[in-house]
Amino acid sequence: MSIKLNAKYTEDFVSKTDLESIAPEIKKAHKTLTEKSGAGNDFLGWVDLPENYDKEEFERIKKAAEKIRSDSQVLIVIGIGGSYLGARAAVEFCKSQNYNLVYKDTPQIFFTGNSISSSALSDIVSLCENKDFSINVISKSGTTTEPAVAFRIFRELLESKYGEEEAAKRIYVTTDKCKGTLKELSNKVGYETFVVPDDVGGRFSVLTAVGLLPIACAGCDIDALMKGAADARAAYADCDLQKNDCYKYAALRNILYRKGKSVEMLIAYEPSFAMMNEWYKQLFGESEGKDNKGLFPASCIFSTDLHSMGQFIQEGSRTMFETIVDVKKPAQDLFIDPLEGNFDGLNFLANQNMSVVNRKAMEGTILAHTDGGVPEVLIGVDDLSAYNVGYLIYFFWRACACSGYLLSVNPFNQPGVESYKKNMFALLGKPGYENLTAELEAKLK
Numbered sequence: 001m002s003i004k005l006n007a008k009y010t011e012d013f014v015s016k017t018d019l020e021s022i023a024p025e026i027k028k029a030h031k032t033l034t035e036k037s038g039a040g041n042d043f044l045g046w047v048d049l050p051e052n053y054d055k056e057e058f059e060r061i062k063k064a065a066e067k068i069r070s071d072s073q074v075l076i077v078i079g080i081g082g083s084y085l086g087a088r089a090a091v092e093f094c095k096s097q098n099y100n101l102v103y104k105d106t107p108q109i110f111f112t113g114n115s116i117s118s119s120a121l122s123d124i125v126s127l128c129e130n131k132d133f134s135i136n137v138i139s140k141s142g143t144t145t146e147p148a149v150a151f152r153i154f155r156e157l158l159e160s161k162y163g164e165e166e167a168a169k170r171i172y173v174t175t176d177k178c179k180g181t182l183k184e185l186s187n188k189v190g191y192e193t194f195v196v197p198d199d200v201g202g203r204f205s206v207l208t209a210v211g212l213l214p215i216a217c218a219g220c221d222i223d224a225l226m227k228g229a230a231d232a233r234a235a236y237a238d239c240d241l242q243k244n245d246c247y248k249y250a251a252l253r254n255i256l257y258r259k260g261k262s263v264e265m266l267i268a269y270e271p272s273f274a275m276m277n278e279w280y281k282q283l284f285g286e287s288e289g290k291d292n293k294g295l296f297p298a299s300c301i302f303s304t305d306l307h308s309m310g311q312f313i314q315e316g317s318r319t320m321f322e323t324i325v326d327v328k329k330p331a332q333d334l335f336i337d338p339l340e341g342n343f344d345g346l347n348f349l350a351n352q353n354m355s356v357v358n359r360k361a362m363e364g365t366i367l368a369h370t371d372g373g374v375p376e377v378l379i380g381v382d383d384l385s386a387y388n389v390g391y392l393i394y395f396f397w398r399a400c401a402c403s404g405y406l407l408s409v410n411p412f413n414q415p416g417v418e419s420y421k422k423n424m425f426a427l428l429g430k431p432g433y434e435n436l437t438a439e440l441e442a443k444l445k
């Protein structure tokens, strides 16, 4: 087993009876999911995806990644939300938070089109100067404003550097299989395209071409990634809470929510997990946060954030619990030598690996936070391998779907995201929004 749940530090907050009481609800959620009978059932493609994926396209992804690695120093990945978070998270998890600086044999990967900041975009443009680069534009709808603006700019840059014909060979489009502006343009100009399946939503799409192409470009083993997810799928097929760590996690977080712990903080002691935290926040935030319900997904990297958020977690309002992703083996370890003279007084740390110090920090923090009234759920992961990130991704997907059904919400839609877009379009004068424009401008006066 690749992931192991430890619920020991929730025992003061969640009783055996609580778990027994929620077991029938878990069974029901499991049935809804497996029989595809619940809300959002047309977005369940992710459930069997680790086994049931397009093998021909998978090979094409590997070939495209090979080509990009051979002809590009930089890969520009354009996408927002579910169309970029998973890829970036997996690359940083498997490689490093400083991937672009540390790895020299694979292209640097810059993620853009995930904001409307002109400064952020300009920075990435300048990072491409005098470099050979390719673009992977990712948008299921093909119409999202942020990536569309970025694509305009980078496509022009590419065409002015290489000419239209060569530029077309350096643009890889991941979008709907037959519709949308990106697909139409690709058909016209001849870009290589990859598919976001109809029944897979953005936040469940990292194991499709959406995530796989950038991840493969970074030199991560995408076969191992899929294998990890496939093994997790097999491991979490049983609805018995005692045998299914994924559902036990869903049960614990929902019991805690019902007891007033409405904030879940995902914690890791490895900075390379920071983007996985962001991926998790989108996954759970968009899936559960609706109908005036849902746990608020937050995150921290420790011990870093113990120096900023630690005070609040220890003694602030008691509304949170922590889920700790406990990575057992770091990618690299350092040995701490004794220092002659012991001028800094740190020789009590000497003759051991730094990972041991990190572990003791974790253990001490767990005890302190539990004493402070913050329940701790531990998810143990062996190491930062591609196999484990695949496993973990599936673990969170399935727990998220189950949690959504426990809350009686549709975990697979995100109707609330449209509100800001509507207002932004009206304020920018997009045709069709004229009535709203006047109303909003009056409110802003």
Ligand code: PA5
Binding pocket: 080, 081, 082, 083, 138, 139, 140, 141, 142, 143, 144, 147, 201, 202, 203, 204, 286, 414
């Ligand atoms: O989870 C989601 O569906 C969203 O975050 C989308 O991925 C995001 O809005 C980008 O959409 P698109 O891929 O259509 O550009």
